[in-house]
Amino acid sequence: MKLLHWFCTISIFLCASFTASAQAIEAVEYERVLYNGASPAQANAALLGRAECLIQLQRYTDALDALDRLRLFALSAEDRVVSNHLKGVSLFRTGNYAGAMVCFNEGFPSGKAAERDAVLILAGDGKYDEALNKAVALDSEKAPQLRKLFAEAPKARNATTAFILSFIPPLGHIYLKEKNWLPTTLMSYAGAALTAWQAVEANYITAIVGGGMLLNASYMEHNLATVQQRTAASDEAAVTEFLTKLEKLLDE
Amino acid sequence: MRFSRIGTAGKQYLKPVPIKPSVWTPEAYDDSLQPRYAADQRGFVNYLLDRGLRDDALVLLAQPDMVPSDTLSYLRGLALFDDLQLEAADRYLSASSLEPALFFDVVTKAHLGLHGEARTILSSYQGNKSELKHLQLAGISLLEADVNGYNAAAAGFTYSDFNLTDSERALDDIARTIAAHPKRSPLAASALSAVLPGAGQLYAGSLGEALSAFLTVGSLAGITVANWHKYGLKSWRTIVSGSICSIFYIGNIYGAYISVDIHNQEFYNETAALVLYNIHIPLRIIYR
DSSP states (O other): OHHHHHHHHHHHHHHHHHHHHHHHHHHHHHHHHHHTOOOHHHHHHHHHHHHHHHHHTTOHHHHHHHHHTOOGGGOOHHHHHHHHHHHHHHHHHTTOHHHHHHHHHTOOOSSHHHHHHHHHHHHHTTOHHHHHHHHHHHOGGGHHHHHHHHHTOOOOOOHHHHHHHTTSTTHHHHHTTOSOHHHHHHHHHHHHHHHHHHHHTTOHHHIIIIIHHHHIIIIIIIIIITHHHHHHHHHHHHHHHHHHHHHHHHHO | OOOOSSTHHHHHHHSOOOOOOOOOOOOOOOTTSOOBOHHHHHHHHHHHHHTTOHHHHHHHHTOTTBOOOHHHHHHHHHHHHHTTOHHHHHHHHHHOOSHHHHHHHHHHHHHHTOHHHHHHHHHTOOSSOHHHHHHHHHHHHHHTTOHHHHHHHHTTOOSOOTTTHHHHHHHHHHHHHHHHSOOOOHHHHHHHHHHSTTHHHHHHTOHHHHHHHHHHHHHHHHHHHHHHHHHOTTSHHHHHHHHHHHHHHHHHHHHHHHHHHHHHHHHHHHHHHHHHHHHHHHHHHHHO
16 A cells, blocks of 8 residues: 555656646747747747746746737737736745735636636635635535635735724734744833933933843834735735635635 | 945845745757757747746757757757856856857856856967957956956957947946946954044945944943933943943944945946946847
8 A cells, every 4th residue: 555655746746847847848839839930829829828837837926028929909809818817826936915916806717727717816806705706606516615715815904904903002013913923022011111210210311222222123123124024925925825724625 | 225334235245146946947858859950940049038937948959869969059058057056057157168058158147156167268278359358357357356457458448339338338338447446344444433423434435324424423422421420320220221332333344344345346336237247248139
């Protein structure tokens, strides 16, 4: 049994390597079509083929580059939806969910693969209801698991709320679900305590310079100044985690 | 981006740019396949490289049906050079006896800091591109900040070959800048900052940092003196503020040393980037 498991694993690995290598050379040969001076229609066919290969190879930026070179004036309506799909997938994979959504709105081809990608793109853009409906329509057997997963979908955190909460450390950190809240919280309270104590003792210079420096380093820098940036990063991490779970569930 | 000249930030800046590891391994030649000759692929490979499609060029050149040849080694070296896999590029370019491979190999070795080897290759060159040879020799002298060596090599410039004129004039400008650049000593900067906090940073040419160091150390010294005067020398207030002041004072001396070091390094990096660019660009014009 163990031998069979290893045989299968090695076969799958070799097969995948061979496929990847074949796709890589196929992408090059599509590019050669353009080098040899193809007509606009031939160039479009080659670029779409190349983009598909590059997506399989997970070279999404290169795929986007190929799709940007499409001769739009010579693109048929059928090819246009294919290009929307490929561009949507590439943008989604590079984390540009809004851009992927624009491609989805311009029209995706019919078919299960495109529907699956549409679910991910809708979820990435925060349109959870639409994504859930589409996902259930795609595979009604998984409806309970999908509903459970979407019930836990991350809600975008409000940067203003995070900002207001961060005035009382470590509430801002907790709101953003950050793990490293202890050192900066201790620093902030130490700074505030030093300032207050020195002010009470009428040592105003020590209060301003010592406490002020400590407060500036911990409170302003770690709590307030970067709150907006960290809210976005925190949201991105939560969305990525959710999308990974959703994709796994869709592919099961 | 540099946030500070003190501590780890300064050290990070001083680290040399890491060379991209060479992970590329071509498949072994298989003579049972229909042979494909690199000479026939040269135009297509150049097209791929000019479009920035380095991965595709490397995929094509790694195929087992590519017949081993000087041209294949040259093209592999060129693609790896464009992909910044410089050590691998050096291996393939050295293995080719084509003239463009020799000049590209010199640039690769210059990037890798192998100036002596690059000089040896150029010394053995007897072809008709003698002005290009002088241009590269002059560039290597500048990378070593050897202005006299530069002048000797630049004697071969005619400023009449339009492929080379711009680079020759650019190297002349760089040589003049190097000759005029004052040599600052990190130790002198440290000594100055030890006498007057911030003076070393001022010597390094950083007015903002000089003011920052002077005000920080000065304020902390003021607090220490005030505490000493008010509570006495053995008071914990004087000891704490004095200790903090000492830490900042030592940091100011270290910062001055690092400031000059970084300033020198920045100057070297900027001139090296310009030199490498100017010994490389003519090759693109002449051979591609």
